[in-house]
Amino acid sequence: MSEPSVINLLIVDHSRSDIDHIVKTLQGDGYQLELTDTDQAEEARSAIDYQPLEIILLRLADELPTIAEV
Secondary structure, three states: OOOOOEEEEEEEOOOHHHHHHHHHHHHHOOOEEEEEEEOOHHHHHHHHHHOOOOEEEEOOOOOOOOOOOO
16 A cells, blocks of 8 residues: 655644644544645745645635735
């Protein structure tokens, strides 16, 4: 049986409990994750520019960066 590949995941959100829930759900389904999480536009842009990412999850809310900012 082959080793599962690692999914590079960026979550842009301020809710630690929501981030933890997403991570636990994916890990419970057998996925291995390399997680980057932030609620800052500059950190999100840096992750997008310099890290290989398979999934980006971005919460749309007034106090978080917009899709255009990221």
